[in-house]
Amino acid sequence: MSTENTHEFRVPVELKRSFVLINHGPTVLVSAHHAGRNNVMAAAWNMPLDFMPPKIAVVIDKSTLTRELVEASGELVLSVPTVQQVALTNAVGNHSGHDIDKSSVAQFSFGAAAKVSAPLVEGCVAWLECKVLPEPEISKKYDLFLAEIVAAWADKRAWVNNRWVFETQPNMRTIHHMAGGHYLTAGEVVN
Amino acid sequence: MSTENTHEFRVPVELKRSFVLINHGPTVLVSAHHAGRNNVMAAAWNMPLDFMPPKIAVVIDKSTLTRELVEASGELVLSVPTVQQVALTNAVGNHSGHDIDKSSVAQFSFGAAAKVSAPLVEGCVAWLECKVLPEPEISKKYDLFLAEIVAAWADKRAWVNNRWVFETQPNMRTIHHMAGGHYLTAGEVVN
Secondary structure, eight states, rough: TTTTOOOEEEEEOGGGGGHHHHHHHOEEEEEEEEEEOOOOOOOEEEEEETTTTEEEEEOTTTTTTHHHHHHSEEEEEEEEGGGGGGGHHHHHHOOOOSSSSSGGTTTOEEEESSSSSSSSEEEEEEEEEEEEOOHHHHHHHHEEEEEEEEEEEEEEEEEEEEEEEEGGGGGGGGGEEEEEEEEEEEEEEEE | OOTTGGGGGGEEEOGGGHHHHHHHHOOEEEEEEETTEEEEESSSSSSEETTHHHHHHEEEOOTTHHHHHHHHEEEEEEEEEEGHHHHHHHHHHHSTTTTTTGTTTTTOOEEEESSSSOOOOOTTSSEEEEEEEEHHHHHHOOOOOEEEEEEEEEEETTTTTTTOOGGGGGGGGBEEEEEETTTEEEEEEEE
């Protein structure tokens, strides 16, 4: 469940393998913290950007509170939600932290990250702790943020020997937003 | 099959809906053309960047021939391969056009795009014709290319009323690279 405490299953992922956590294109949750405020939003528009040091790219709209917190702190976390967290993902994606406290519209808990101030979203299947690479012109022009992954984690029930094993954990499959709150789930593996 | 002629099923997609074609994070094929040469590579690292005008972002390594062709022409096509094109995707992803003619290691055909010189890869399920947004510093520093979608197409067997219907077309499901030639396929829909 989205509020499940997954600490006991959370294991570190080597930085050089951390790109694999989002290589298959899941929708993610972007969280950030600044001056006592946390927020989280949904972002289908994310991707790996480099292997080592590992980097990611993510689009964060100017209208969002998360954007303000990311720009103020220079840090963010990408949490990878599961098929059990569709309602949570839609809820934090369809409301702005400027208007409401998102904990009033979605069931979730924040947990502490290891290397950044931004919080992890509990119950997800992977987490990428990131420090923003300062590229203010790119961010201003395209709402695009580039960041270095400084720590990475996965739930060991679905991540074995540095690869996803969703076939054994259907409840932990990642979700891939099409549009309008409709998602494709991670399906069978082909080689 | 990867060499299937899909012209009769190819329908235009409204630009304002074209982001949906890759919103769920599929691995794509990037093709380009310049001065009589075509090439194509695989790219898991791609995402939508904006709605209207629609834009995409894609990582294209400096070592690739496709990079040279994209930089020389300012144009590229993203073709979205299906579960029937895993071998093709791996083959064009694991060889460089600098070393070989990729048609010698993979079964595929190029078709003509409508608005750019870069070719479409036949047998795919969607195609985004793109003009590169000149951002040479970003490309040089991060191997990152931003481009505007100027025409978009989908195979009407899997794209109905501006949404994917893979549940009716399992052979046309998109593929999502994890690592090492292992892909997750697009699975069931959740709302």
